[in-house]
Amino acid sequence: MLLTLGCGERAAPADAGPSVATQWAEARALWYIDRDPAAYQAWMAVDPGTGEGREARALLAEAEPLYRQGIDAVREDAAGDADPRALFERAVRVAPMDPRLYLPLARAFRDLGRRSPDNPHHFIRAAEYYRKFIVLLPHDGQAEAARAELAELDPDSERLFAPPPTPPPEAEVIPAAAPAPVALWPLWVAFVALVLAVAAVAVLLSRSRRRRVSLETLAERRPELHPAITYLVHSLRHELLKHRIGAVGDAVSALDAGHATDAQRDFLSSRLYGGEPLFDAWRGHVASFERALGLEDDLARADPSFRSAERAVEQIAKLEAHVKRGDPGALQRSYDTLRRFDVQLRELVTQLTRTPVDGALFRDVVDEVRGEYAAGQVPLDEVVIRAPEPAPEIEVFRVDLVLVLKNVVRNAILAVGDEEPPRRIGLDVETQLEPTGEETVLVHVRDTSPAEFTTEDIYARRMDRGLGLVTAALGRYEGSIAVEPTEDDADWAKSVVIRFFRAD
């Protein structure tokens, strides 16, 4: 769903009060910046017949099940698997909570407190949420019941917050004799020896783990190796598995069926046994993997798929004389093994890190940056987030993408903080079709600061060390970053555009 802001709706005349766009911007600021519980009513007040109103309701509808799941998780406490804190955090990032849910939330914490009476915090939270419900919905049908339930909690609260009991009268204290001095150096020696022993064991365990690691496991543990793994796999698949093995599929089938022509047998022989020996070519690729990925052990021993592929290549190599005589032997079986290996490699590369570039990601990034001291001090007037559905995915580890975006968003917020209002930032994403049929994902971080800032500033790291991390991370993932002016867009002064290839 494309969440557009203010599109299609013209501003109301001046004497009719603030425009819908302004109303929606203020309502969003009430939640995204101030976290005011009254924001829910402000969101609901935006005319649902407008694009802004529909967006507000869509976000509220997206958040509500998360809040309800969070309340259920509080009720279930240790019995369930859901983490209430994580659910609430996700919900908070999307939209404010319906104040009517404060009552079931209060009751969930109250019941939790009754099950764990030694923990006063559950009752404290319950009381807080009862009060919020009563303040926000004083005339709700459940308000009287809420007041009564809060009143029940109050005696306990009084007891919990009562001043500490009077300490007992001071007893006569007889000072203990001072302990005799003990030589400490043997203890230090023993401690250092222990530390070294533990470190040695850790290193040994780490090395043995790195040794017998399949390519798939390595990819899971070392996301920074994904571009290298992808390139190595593509090379292996293209140069060996496609052009030397894959190319002979029809000829292998014909030979196995006993009706290969002389030309087909010659083609088969030249492809499999001409040029660089097949097994040497295979070992060359395996060695490339080991060098590039820092593997200490033979990949063909550590990885079961590589092991069976190597056996198949060995078998094909041994069949040279047979094949040239027209006798297929076990060629078809070995060929099939390598075709399956090729499919496994393709699936591995496909599974490597993918991150959807969506509104949730953008909201997480903005929240995290706003939680920082300096960026949190900037009085932002508006944060505009636009994200299409379905979200495009890119082959970038989420933590790296968040690192990149946080640095760029932080710079945008600090830049507008130096300027006069309105101080606005925006995040949005689009895709672009390339002449190769690939698609590029463009993430825009926009701001209203007119201060000069160029692409060269980013790559020269003139502005901030954080942007140096950005360019390094982008290099790992074949991304790029550029500052683009927005002359045609009156809403923004500039856009920092981050590009990645879309994951297919």
Place this chain on the structure above:
Amino acid sequence: MATLLVIEDGDEYEEFARLFLSPRYDEVLAAHTCDEALAQAGEADALLIDLRFERAPNDVLVGDLAGAARRFGGDEARAARWLKEQQGTLILAALREAGHAQPAVFVHDFTERRRKNLEKLYARVGAVPAFDAARILATLEELGR
């Protein structure tokens, strides 16, 4: 008499075509650069294209190297590598721009999205994931209708 133009950086496709596609295509032409493809495309009824041109020298590559370098954060070496990796599609782009509309098949396991994008860009484009003569011929036949 039908003619197939094979476009690749080596000779594997040409050899394969002569051996396994000959029942359908009496004549097989070969082009190793965009210029060679443009020079011979007028004689061809169909195109069989390799995607990656890793063996091609940089000076024969077609594509916007400067634009690609900007895309890769100024890394010209990476940009040149990308042009080689995707050279087949860029040659097809040049052929289409020159008015050559023959069916074109890549021997490459494109994802469905990529294949559809290529179809959207260039029309009458197919892809077969491996050197499967029957599937290549069937795909060219289907595209030729």
